Amino acid sequence: MAGSEDQKFSLLEVLNTFKLCLTDNKEVYIEHYVAGWRGLVKFLNSLGSVFGFISKDAATKIQILINYLNGENGSHYVTAQSMVKYELENELVDITKRGSHPESGCRTLLRLHRALRWLELFLERLRTSTEDSKTSVMCADAYNESLAQHHPWVVRKAAGMAFCMLPGRPAFFEVMNVGSPEQVVAVLGEALPLISEVYQITEALYAQHNLLDLP
Numbered sequence: 001m002a003g004s005e006d007q008k009f010s011l012l013e014v015l016n017t018f019k020l021c022l023t024d025n026k027e028v029y030i031e032h033y034v035a036g037w038r039g040l041v042k043f044l045n046s047l048g049s050v051f052g053f054i055s056k057d058a059a060t061k062i063q064i065l066i067n068y069l070n071g072e073n074g075s076h077y078v079t080a081q082s083m084v085k086y087e088l089e090n091e092l093v094d095i096t097k098r099g100s101h102p103e104s105g106c107r108t109l110l111r112l113h114r115a116l117r118w119l120e121l122f123l124e125r126l127r128t129s130t131e132d133s134k135t136s137v138m139c140a141d142a143y144n145e146s147l148a149q150h151h152p153w154v155v156r157k158a159a160g161m162a163f164c165m166l167p168g169r170p171a172f173f174e175v176m177n178v179g180s181p182e183q184v185v186a187v188l189g190e191a192l193p194l195i196s197e198v199y200q201i202t203e204a205l206y207a208q209h210n211l212l213d214l215p
């Protein structure tokens with residue numbers, strides 16, 4: 001299960017990262033957004049290799065954004081808002097079908113953004129769950145309500161099989177490294193509004209520019 005010490009997941013750490021995500025004027029910092037996802041991928045890795053195909057896809061997308069951020073045009077990738085403006089103004093986004101910009105920042109962030117909705121729904125289910133609730137069912141329900149509609153059959157099938165391998169609620173809470181189940185619930189209650197706000201702001205940005213269906 002758990003990897004080396006520096007790979008240990010801390011829900012509080014991830015929460016703090018999402019706290020840093022918004023600028024004073026409510027733009028989304030890409031640096032902190034991807035750092036939040038990095039923390040979550042760490043958690044996913046600690047659950048075992050059956051989730052490898054999911055964490056690999058997330059890690060690839062995180063790395064694409066980090067490369068933009070650290071690249072020569074990095075100043076345009078500080079926030080999601082500046083990235084959208086820059087990529088659209090410079091025609092760096094494939095809008096209707098995949099073409100010469102298959103890994104634009106906009107489409108890459110959109111994939112993680114959709115996954116953030118899954119996360120929000122899953123965490124809300126976890127927060128309100130009871131001791132005998134099944135993590136696999138909560139995860140699948142959250143997935144079917146969000147990400148699944150963007151995935152082909154084969155991905156949905158593989159994801160569904162992976163969900164069945166999730167540990168039960170007590171073990172799941174343990175890996176979160178927060179403390180008692182009551183403490184986990186409290187931390188989730190604190191984290192959810194932050195995650196939700198970041199999601200809503202990004203959703204509004206993409207909707208405003210008609211980017212919600214990028215190929």
Ligand SMILES: CCCCCCCC/C=C\CCCCCCCC(=O)N[C@@H](COP(=O)(O)O)[C@H](O)/C=C/CCCCCCCCCCCCC
Nearest residue numbers: 011040041043044053054057058111112115118139155159
């Ligand atoms: C607070 C702790 C509790 C929650 C911890 C959650 C940890 C989750 C960590 C990472 C989640 C992975 C995010 C996956 C991003 C998927 C992006 C995506 O949709 N990619 C697909 C489309 O990409 P393109 O082909 O267009 O480039 C791609 O096809 C996906 C492939 C992999 C399958 C993705 C299945 C996603 C299931 C999400 C649930 C993860 C289950 C985690 C269980 C705790």
